[in-house]
Amino acid sequence: MQAEDWLQPREHGLYCLPADCYIDPTTPVQCALITHGHADHAIGGHKQVIATSPTLAIMRTRYGDDMAAQTQTLDYDQPYQLGFDDDPVTCTFFPAGHILGSAQILLEYRGKRVVVSGDYKRQSDPTCQPFSPVPCDVFITEATFALPVFKHPPIAEECQKLLQSLQLFEDRCHLVGVYALGKCQRIILALRELGYAKPIYLHGAQLKLCELYRNHGLDLGELTDVSAVTHKASLAGEIVLAPPSALNSRWSRSLPKVRKAMASGWMQIRARAHQRQVELPLVVSDHCDWQALLETIAEVNADEVWVTHGREDALLHQLKLSGIKARALSLVGYDGESDDTSDEEITEGAGGL
């Protein structure tokens, strides 16, 4: 039996037939396996959700305690049986290195091993457990940055740029667009590691999730809500983190002499930075760059690679050149790096291309 006979792309996500459940469905379903908490992968309203404990916590923070009728916590490396006892599907989570709680899902059925990697990265990230390669027959990968032009520099290098700019423009408020979940906390930690000890100011949308990260044992240092600052002029020379959509909003106008920065993998393409009127592009991504994608695929040594969302054309072409069997799943609705901001112009119109 081929993997495609029991694991199929459907309108609302990847569907596992013998387990009767979806992975990261984009519409409410009976049973959902969730790889990570980003809004395009984890929605509220499922009957049953199976996810890691941090992912469930993120979903509760976002959608409330009643985000699903029933939840099942599944820790990394713990096999869990789905489907019928006499014809079971075994499901095991492994760290994906994307954000806190992010998981790859290994599905084993009738002797075949399929890994649904979700979104993942290989760069070091102290906010989550590192990606662990899982040998498999079929490896399902995203392709958000799957073009050879994409090369993600170390995060310390990019955060250093921000600190240098603070020295150079000490009278300007440095407003950095970051996704509220994952990127925000990762940037804070990177700044702390570089010795930046001053309070970091946050847009209201970031607060709850930072709190959640703290509860998971991450020391983010002193964080202050921008709306609690009465004299906005005092934010000159400070770092303010806000969702990308707030960069050019009315909200940002109250800040003194804003210097706009944005932390995203897309910032490597100068026209993208320009379109958003970003003056200080920081190339920081929670996805793999081209090289990391290829290395990971080589490492898991799968017979077959399925590509979900992103620039699948290029990845498929490269895999073909390397003699690896590959196909595109053309799943619709996963926006790559957009998180909860629905930034059309920056996400390249989602994975439905």
Add this chain to the structure above:
Amino acid sequence: MKSFSELLQQLYFTSSNNEKSCLLRDYLARTPDPDRGWTIAALAGTLTFDFFKRQAIKTLMLERVDADLFAMSYDYVGEMSETVAHLWPDSSETLELPSLSALIEQFQQANREQVKELLVKYLSVMTPEQRWSLLKLGTRGLRVGLSTRSVKRILADYGNVEVSEIETLWHALAPPYTELFDWLEGRSEKPDIRDAVTYHPVMLAHPLPENNPMPLAKEEWQVEYKYDGIRVQLVITEKGKALFSRTGDDISAAFPDLLAKIDEPGVIDGELLIINNGTIDTFNALQQRLNRKKPGKKLMKELPAGFMVYDILVNGDCPVTALPLSERRQLLANWLDKVRSDTVIMSPVINANTLVELHAIYTEASADPGVEGLMLKRQDSAYQPGRPAGQWYKWKRQAKHLDAVIMYAQRGHGKRSSFYSDFTFGVWQGDKLLPIGKAYSGFTDEELKKLDNWVRRNGIGRFGPVREVKKELVVEVAFDAIHPSKRHKSGVALRFPRFHRIRWDKPASEADTLDNALSLIVSHT
């Protein structure tokens, strides 16, 4: 080269003009000659030749990366230099980069093979930003959001002189502008350019404000046709003669038939047109001459270059720009008397005594395929470079419109990289759509986002970078004129088509037909 690249990055990502000016002036103050002059040339677009061709870069790149991956990367990034800057493999070698002027000199002196070696050598040790700077410099494609005009203004601020002084000198000076900096920094007199055969900055007109008719006092305004050719400037001094395009390019070689007929010194402003036995031909006819850098005898005989003169900047060797238009026109008439050629004609002044008459003339002009509308110039206007307010107005003929169906879309470049912003549209012939033109302007940024989104949701096929879409979206296309054309399958060519309105509401079946389009062709008599 290092500081040049740094400056470019800063300028590129800075949006405020004031800050850009500060950055550039700071750079000029701390950078020696001739480096800073070459930087000015790169920014102002006055470098005169390419160090290498885009094709050469592409060839070198394709020796290092798979062709399909390159094509996909280019399609995504939307820009060649940046694609190469990111794709070029890093080398473990290090090399101290030369100064900008030394680098330019190396490329200038290199032959084709050596140019390739230089490119490979430098690209391999450069950062992506430096690669981008080198490629942009070498192909003269630098855009960092500074217009030539802004560069001149910043130079004027830097030397504390009037920008008009820089304007006047500009085309007589060449990179690396050491004379200019000597003057700006007070080490020498202003450069003397009296006899130089150079382009003089032109005076431009504002569009006539819509719904705001001009109070017409006959004595105050001179009314002329606005010709549908290209604006040119003829410069004749003791040292020689040349014909310049409106961007200051020397186009003498393309129009020897015109230059041969005139020897009278002066600087004359006018329109280049095809004039056959006193009759003005269409822009389409002129286009065939514009496409040839060196025309053959047959073409020159069939389509002789003519010159419709309308202003004079220098009479003999005497500058007359400060005189009022009415006096300049008299001088121009005198100059023309000495020329005596049937292809050099004075732009006639049209009599309009009342506003009603003026509108009648405008309507008539709109129907004439040889003209684009009317020009209204104040009789007392001095010839001021740039676009001074309230002096000259252009009243363009009304655009023609067609409802067409979007057929294909392509991603834009530069600012619009990654957006589907170039659209091919068609009209019906029976039950088939025939493409009749391409448009990439006339919509707002907001509409562009909607169009982009629509294309992504309605794609039905792909030919390389071209996306075929469902034949469902109607746009009202505006264009200046429509001509018969053998080069297009539909048999017609539109002049300056652009979006007028997006008809989200209109069913495609109700779009216009080819017959509708043909009926808009004004026959040429």
